[in-house]
Amino acid sequence: MKTLLQLQALDLKIEALKGREREIPKQKEKFEIRKKRLMEELSQSEQRCKTLTVEQRECEVDIQQKEAQIKKYDMQLLGVKKNEEYQALLHEMDTLKKQNSLKEERVIALMLEIDEAKAHLEEDKKRIAAGMKELDAQITKVDEELAATEAERKELEGQREPLLKNIDEEMLSRYTRIRSSKKTGAAVVPLRGESCSGCHMRVTAQIINEIMAGTKLHACHHCGRLLYHADNFEDAPLL
Ligand SMILES: [Zn+2]
Structure with missing residues (x-):
């Protein structure tokens, strides 16, 4: 991620x-x-x-x-x-x-x-x-x-190129798909509070827990963007 x-x-x-x-x-x-x-x-x-x-x-x-x-x-x-x-x-x-x-x-x-x-x-x-x-x-x-x-x-x-080799194949193909369907802007967005920061819609508590635990890859049900928790990636590039 x-x-x-x-x-x-x-x-x-x-x-x-x-x-x-x-x-x-x-x-x-x-x-x-x-x-x-x-x-x-x-x-x-x-x-x-x-x-x-x-x-x-x-x-x-x-x-x-x-x-x-x-x-x-x-x-x-x-x-x-x-x-x-x-x-x-x-x-x-x-x-x-x-x-x-x-x-x-x-x-x-x-x-x-x-x-x-x-x-x-x-x-x-x-x-x-x-x-x-x-x-x-x-x-x-x-x-x-x-x-x-x-x-x-x-x-x-x-x-x-060097980055692509280090990304899980399924994750990469989902990312590529979202990027090409949305044309512009981010395909992977952080949670903001209990909402998706891409579309500002609420995300269920269970999904938030799973995202925080880092056990499963989740996409926002509303806009389809992949979600992550900012605390898990403190040194990730800011969006
Ligand atoms: Zn969303």
Whole structure:
């Protein structure tokens, strides 16, 4: 029974470590998602600068083309004989000039917007770089914790084998059965007063006497866990 309690203490530690091993990748996944979001923010900020710069270039090309057209009309004016044609050309030129003056206003506005967007981008770059560094540090930390947890679990699993040889076969198979049916927690529990400490239900006096005498292996009638009396195993691992 004493060895069984040692085995159970080992198994509960292994169970806790396995739980941590399942938890760590989820934490890591959260950090990865936050990194991805930061990268998206950065690319949006860069995209804003790019879009504004492209619009500015398009405006400038448009202005140049219209200016060239105005010059062309200006030359044509010299050769025009009919007043109607002359007026029509003047009207065309006037329209182009008005359009250009609107475009020039837009270019000035764009220059301010681009300056602002660039300043934002610089701030974003700094903030995002710091955020990425922090997240990378956290990822390294959980990776290290996972490796340490795995190593500790394997070390503990290696300690099971020698214990198994020293446990009564029937006791071990009952223990294994209860552990696998309950999935988590203890399969062997101490009496607490006159109750099973696993399910807190009362145990009959006769069974308590037999457990105290250490003559028979008893399971709780309510929850099926194996019972022992703590006084019999003073140096047993505490549960
Ligand atoms: Zn019970």
